[in-house]
Amino acid sequence: DAKTTQPPSMDCAEGRAANLPCNHSTISGNEYVYWYRQIHSQGPQYIIHGLKNNETNEMASLIITEDRKSSTLILPHATLRDTAVYYCIVPRMEYGNKLVFGAGTILRVKS
Amino acid sequence: EAQVTQNPRYLITVTGKKLTVTCSQNMNHEYMSWYRQDPGLGLRQIYYSMNVEVTDKGDVPEGYKVSRKEKRNFPLILESPSPNQTSLYFCASTCFRGPKETQYFGPGTRLLVL
Numbered sequence: 001d002a003k004t005t006q007p008p009s010m011d012c013a014e015g016r017a018a019n020l021p022c023n024h025s026t027i028s029g030n031e032y033v034y035w036y037r038q039i040h041s042q043g044p045q046y047i048i049h050g051l052k053n054n055e056t057n058e059m060a061s062l063i064i065t066e067d068r069k070s071s072t073l074i075l076p077h078a079t080l081r082d083t084a085v086y087y088c089i090v091p092r093m094e095y096g097n098k099l100v101f102g103a104g105t106i107l108r109v110k111s
Numbered sequence: 112e113a114q115v116t117q118n119p120r121y122l123i124t125v126t127g128k129k130l131t132v133t134c135s136q137n138m139n140h141e142y143m144s145w146y147r148q149d150p151g152l153g154l155r156q157i158y159y160s161m162n163v164e165v166t167d168k169g170d171v172p173e174g175y176k177v178s179r180k181e182k183r184n185f186p187l188i189l190e191s192p193s194p195n196q197t198s199l200y201f202c203a204s205t206c207f208r209g210p211k212e213t214q215y216f217g218p219g220t221r222l223l224v225l
Contacts, residue, residue: 032210032211032212034212041199041219041221042216042218042219043115043201043203043216043217043218044154044201044214044216045216046213046214049211049213051210091212098156098159099212100156101146101153101154102153103153104153
């Protein structure tokens with residue numbers, strides 16, 4: 001019973017914005033949305049998180065819809081080094097509110 | 112620099128030969144965990160520890176042991192490794208600040224059991 005749904009893969013041209021969607025239609029009012037990424041065979045890396053307002057940091061922007069049922073991670077100027085698996089995660093109560101990593105979206109940035 | 116270290120990074124062993132993968136973090140985090148990652152199965156939690164001397168099973172604990180004698184270290188022990196434990200292993204240390212949870216992962220240990 002996954003709490004998030006992401007496309008399995010996406011392609012993006014180098015230098016363009018990469019927009020990665022995530023559906024989390026069963027999210028509760030106080031649950032955050034987290035984004036991590038994993039570059040090939042490295043440990044996952046935290047990117048950003050948000051509750052209901054849009055968030056931006058040095059790595060990415062996170063846009064959360066007003067009903068909080070979906071969000072989009074934006075990498076404004078994708079580079080080849082952004083090629084990775086991107087995980088959208090909502091803590092799962094049945095796992096003690098721990099972050100549980102699903103399959104994620106494979107983002108391929110191409111020159 | 113805040114980091115999680117694991118050793119060894121690569122290991123080839125034979126069935127039944129006990130091994131330990133070490134994990135250490137320098138962030139004074141209470142919560143640490145071990146994951147394995149296999150193609151098509153994503154990251155699965157093996158064991159976690161909420162503090163010194165407090166450990167609990169994750170989703171796939173069979174064949175593994177852990178200990179947490181001090182806050183910074185959380186070794187993963189395979190008493191009698193088998194080929195189905197061939198995998199990529201990650202240790203993680205978690206920071207909780209209010210509702211925010213941030214996991215810091217180690218670089219990974221690639222294990223091959225023959």
